[in-house]
Amino acid sequence: MDALVGRDALALRRLMEAGEVSAVEVVRAHLERIHHTDGRVHAFLRTLDRLALAHAADIDRRRAEGQPVGALAGVPVALKDILCTAGVETTCASRILEAFRPPYDATVVRRLRAADAIVVGKANMDEFAMGSSTENSAFGPTRNPWDLDRVPGGSSGGSAAAVAAFDAPLGIGTDTGGSVRQPAALCGVVGLKPTYGRVSRYGLVAFASSLDQVGPLARTVTDAALLLEVVAGHDPADSTSLPEAVPDLVAGLQDGVDGLRVGVVAELMGEGVSEGVRARVGEAIARLEKLGAQVSEVSLPHISYGVSAYYLIAPSECSSNLARYDGVRYGLRLGGQTAEAMMAATRGAGFGPEVKRRIMLGAYALSAGYYDAYYAQAQRVRTLIIADFERAYRDCDVLVSPTSPTTAFRLGERIADPLAMYLSDVCTIPSNLAGAPALSLPVGLDDAGLPVGLQVMAPLLGEATMLRAARALEADLGFDPTPRGPNALTAPREATPR
Amino acid sequence: MDLSTHDVRHVARLARLALTDAETRTLGDELSTILGYAEQVREVATEEVAPTSHAYPLRNVLRADEPGPSLAPHESLGTAPEAEDGRFRVPRIVEQA
Amino acid sequence: MTTTVEQASRYEAVIGLEVHVELATRTKMFCACAVEVGAEPNSRTCPVCMGQPGSLPVANRTAVEYAIRLGLALGCRIAPVSQFHRKNYFYPDMPKNYQISQYDAPICVGGSLEVPTDAGVRHIGITRVHMEEDTGKTVHVGESGRIHGADYALVDYNRAGIPLLEVVSEPDLRSGEEARAYLAELRAIVLALGISDARLEAGSMRCDANVSLRPVGHTVYGTRVEVKNMNSLRSLGRAIDHEIARQADLLAAGEPVVHETRHWDEDAGVTSTLRTKEEVFDYRYFPDPDLVPVAPEPSWVDDIRAGLPELPAVTRARLAELHGLGAAQARLLVDAGLAATFEAAVRAGAAPGEAANWLGNEVLGWCAEHDVDPPGAPLSGPELAELVALVTDGTLSTKLARTVLTDVLGGKGSPRQVVAARGLEQISDRDALAGLVDAAIAEQAAAAQRVREGNAKAIGALVGAVMRASQGKANPQLVNELLRQRLGTS
Ligand SMILES: [Mg+2]
Numbered sequence A: 001m002d003a004l005v006g007r008d009a010l011a012l013r014r015l016m017e018a019g020e021v022s023a024v025e026v027v028r029a030h031l032e033r034i035h036h037t038d039g040r041v042h043a044f045l046r047t048l049d050r051l052a053l054a055h056a057a058d059i060d061r062r063r064a065e066g067q068p069v070g071a072l073a074g075v076p077v078a079l080k081d082i083l084c085t086a087g088v089e090t091t092c093a094s095r096i097l098e099a100f101r102p103p104y105d106a107t108v109v110r111r112l113r114a115a116d117a118i119v120v121g122k123a124n125m126d127e128f129a130m131g132s133s134t135e136n137s138a139f140g141p142t143r144n145p146w147d148l149d150r151v152p153g154g155s156s157g158g159s160a161a162a163v164a165a166f167d168a169p170l171g172i173g174t175d176t177g178g179s180v181r182q183p184a185a186l187c188g189v190v191g192l193k194p195t196y197g198r199v200s201r202y203g204l205v206a207f208a209s210s211l212d213q214v215g216p217l218a219r220t221v222t223d224a225a226l227l228l229e230v231v232a233g234h235d236p237a238d239s240t241s242l243p244e245a246v247p248d249l250v251a252g253l254q255d256g257v258d259g260l261r262v263g264v265v266a267e268l269m270g271e272g273v274s275e276g277v278r279a280r281v282g283e284a285i286a287r288l289e290k291l292g293a294q295v296s297e298v299s300l301p302h303i304s305y306g307v308s309a310y311y312l313i314a315p316s317e318c319s320s321n322l323a324r325y326d327g328v329r330y331g332l333r334l335g336g337q338t339a340e341a342m343m344a345a346t347r348g349a350g351f352g353p354e355v356k357r358r359i360m361l362g363a364y365a366l367s368a369g370y371y372d373a374y375y376a377q378a379q380r381v382r383t384l385i386i387a388d389f390e391r392a393y394r395d396c397d398v399l400v401s402p403t404s405p406t407t408a409f410r411l412g413e414r415i416a417d418p419l420a421m422y423l424s425d426v427c428t429i430p431s432n433l434a435g436a437p438a439l440s441l442p443v444g445l446d447d448a449g450l451p452v453g454l455q456v457m458a459p460l461l462g463e464a465t466m467l468r469a470a471r472a473l474e475a476d477l478g479f480d481p482t483p484r485g486p487n488a489l490t491a492p493r494e495a496t497p498r
Numbered sequence B: 001m002d003l004s005t006h007d008v009r010h011v012a013r014l015a016r017l018a019l020t021d022a023e024t025r026t027l028g029d030e031l032s033t034i035l036g037y038a039e040q041v042r043e044v045a046t047e048e049v050a051p052t053s054h055a056y057p058l059r060n061v062l063r064a065d066e067p068g069p070s071l072a073p074h075e076s077l078g079t080a081p082e083a084e085d086g087r088f089r090v091p092r093i094v095e096q097a
Numbered sequence C: 001m002t003t004t005v006e007q008a009s010r011y012e013a014v015i016g017l018e019v020h021v022e023l024a025t026r027t028k029m030f031c032a033c034a035v036e037v038g039a040e041p042n043s044r045t046c047p048v049c050m051g052q053p054g055s056l057p058v059a060n061r062t063a064v065e066y067a068i069r070l071g072l073a074l075g076c077r078i079a080p081v082s083q084f085h086r087k088n089y090f091y092p093d094m095p096k097n098y099q100i101s102q103y104d105a106p107i108c109v110g111g112s113l114e115v116p117t118d119a120g121v122r123h124i125g126i127t128r129v130h131m132e133e134d135t136g137k138t139v140h141v142g143e144s145g146r147i148h149g150a151d152y153a154l155v156d157y158n159r160a161g162i163p164l165l166e167v168v169s170e171p172d173l174r175s176g177e178e179a180r181a182y183l184a185e186l187r188a189i190v191l192a193l194g195i196s197d198a199r200l201e202a203g204s205m206r207c208d209a210n211v212s213l214r215p216v217g218h219t220v221y222g223t224r225v226e227v228k229n230m231n232s233l234r235s236l237g238r239a240i241d242h243e244i245a246r247q248a249d250l251l252a253a254g255e256p257v258v259h260e261t262r263h264w265d266e267d268a269g270v271t272s273t274l275r276t277k278e279e280v281f282d283y284r285y286f287p288d289p290d291l292v293p294v295a296p297e298p299s300w301v302d303d304i305r306a307g308l309p310e311l312p313a314v315t316r317a318r319l320a321e322l323h324g325l326g327a328a329q330a331r332l333l334v335d336a337g338l339a340a341t342f343e344a345a346v347r348a349g350a351a352p353g354e355a356a357n358w359l360g361n362e363v364l365g366w367c368a369e370h371d372v373d374p375p376g377a378p379l380s381g382p383e384l385a386e387l388v389a390l391v392t393d394g395t396l397s398t399k400l401a402r403t404v405l406t407d408v409l410g411g412k413g414s415p416r417q418v419v420a421a422r423g424l425e426q427i428s429d430r431d432a433l434a435g436l437v438d439a440a441i442a443e444q445a446a447a448a449q450r451v452r453e454g455n456a457k458a459i460g461a462l463v464g465a466v467m468r469a470s471q472g473k474a475n476p477q478l479v480n481e482l483l484r485q486r487l488g489t490s
């Protein structure tokens, strides 16, 4: 069975198409892997064994009857617990939504089901996606499969850890300021944030609506592209959904980087970036040049203001988005003499410290007298950052930088210092502010044996180019995503690196 | 930027958050630090820079006025912490913003 | 408040109105839930209008079109780009704890309304018309039945998310009567545009008034008080006059007017404090990231302008000139939304005066009695013309015609069908009439004699007798003919 969990989505699909293995066998193998490892990793808030096996059996039946099956038929997916699943708990890792069962499915969930991908479990996360370590989960942190004393990153730490731990070949995360890319980097997997609007937000529980975007996690660039093709596309239920058709993202993957103009973002290679990260990223860039890319250094003068702008915009939108959790229509409800007292008590008890911090930040930044100094000003910085990118893309096809200034840090290391935690998003935030696509590719290990991620950024709608560059580098580097090292999770036997 | 305890209490009231005194104190310090850092945004952008609220420029996304299915009352009320004869029940409401 | 009248005369009232109009769209503003009054509680709700986690709004094109219609009718500028904002405040009837509204980029800006008053036409400025969503309905449970002293509350979200237009006037109004006239005119326009049933008593049109006083001749505004809960034109006028008097007495007594929101009690005829505003509202408005800007194509706006119906002022004038109605009568019909029925009746041959009377008295009376919105009254112009004809040709007495009308409004068919069903049709059978004619000649011997002697006029009394005896069913022409035969004058 372990041979099965070692495979990537593409390989599993081929095996099932060839009839060498059934969907039920594939799903059972992954569920067993999860039950074997999750006591240590805690990537999942709950597994959906019964539903998953039933769906798998249905796929096998349809295959046997010669009926059509979806593009990801039988392939297990770890779904971040921020996406609504009808009748199945969706908690956002928050007490206030503990045991909340949505009355409807998110568009992403409907698309996954239409493709016959199988959701094996709802993945752990920072509460309402607010955090960079998954320590802000109300139900306990997730640990990094490469070093169980370290964080997997966040907020999609559960999905990233699940993919890294071979619990599932595919994961769905959400990225508001780096929440897919940073955990991908820290867990040694591929993580992608699409162009804003590429994937429907309908049924994605909102944190910061103008920045939130659903993205795929996988152990290979090709798998990430496959999953993105499945979940992307226009959705009339989301006013911000892009009308543009999704291009074939897999077709051009092998076309290489010969002549591709790659810009290295000077501001993101400077101080604050750890030695190991700078070294691996530097080597990866050198490989790109060897492969025929034209590498140059570019400057984005305003992105150093990205973190400031982000921590005004995101909390402002969050303070409004999270107002609905008031104990009236759904979720946690505490007592109170008046409606107001009940709401305040419910929210005071239901939200964790980081969520309260951001709600307070946002309410303050939007409040009378401060709007222009904070929110409006942050939105102006956003305009300047977009202009920086546009200027850079006149001479470049993609931009590169580290995904995270450091590799995985220890649990508890930054929890006491919110600002330090916020600063770990410095490289990823600009793409969210600009609405542009970006991905993280594992490019090696630092001296501590922890994965390093390279961020590849592209202009709006530039996913295909970005994926092509990542694929070329991936093929050249041949990074092995199997967690190893003294404190790593034991790999599945016969795990099969490419 | 320094937030007084009074500021914190006022914002907590706006945001309907019951805070302990300890929370009120720590939040005062933390928010002051974070806002102190975030204040950088005041340095850069000038008045003539237009604010961006939507990163991707879409316009006129409108629906046809055609009815679709609603949830059945038992579905809507299914998630209710407290309900009474088909309605959501809440403690008495005291008028005030 | 004995001194009220003369006190008030020392001050000038400054009044602005905020009117909310519930749009008659088929679905809600941001979701596909059907708009349906009187539906089972919470049966017209979905994840979007319930503010369920993850749900997203998509704006209703027809609601936007209705906003543009009203904007054009009020002479507003239609903003080339307008944006939805979030108005953040907590209230149990608001599912997201923010209301999607418009703040500094409303869809219609700067218009004016010509308000006919006894003192002539007044031009009242329109600051803006913006789109927003309605809230749910709260029932306060407890002996008081009102918000004060309630034990708990129950919320029905069927109304949450229904599209509203908020029409904000400049502070150009000066009296309760002017405010009443302004609201009546705005309501007539909304009815003419067909964008709402605009029923104040039913809450599909709601009006809040901002009232302040200042010494006559001064230009600085006094402290503003917001008055709520006026649900008829009459109560709006009363509430404002009362509030003016109350503030005048305070000022005269050297007491301050408190900046607050007051609740109008129709029965008691007084306003009382609802909430004081010393804690200033802080709505933390910001552009709603879930909704993209609305930028109506000029061609769309032009089409809407081209499709605008005739506005009430014009209709009234035409009814007066073309059909010779009095000003009051024309206003009555137009403001009730019965102009179309009236003109259809006239086209179908009814005498304007007759048609206007039947509509203005009988039909409106019936509507009030049965709580029916007059434009929705089940009586077509041709049917009214038919009824009028039946009266003029003597088939029906006015008294019988009223009965027939009631049946028609009750859906029992056209006037002729009702007449047939009730056996009210004329008797045109010579044999059947012969007896009545002879009886009349015997009864009115004197009149009969005068006819024989050549006094043609005298025949009227005999005809009348026959008509009476037949309860108006006898065919008058035929009766005439038979009488002349009998009396040897033909
Ligand atoms: Mg309003």
Ligand SMILES: [Zn+2]
Pocket: C028, C031, C032, C033, C044, C045, C046, C047, C048, C049, C050, C161
């Ligand atoms: Zn709805």
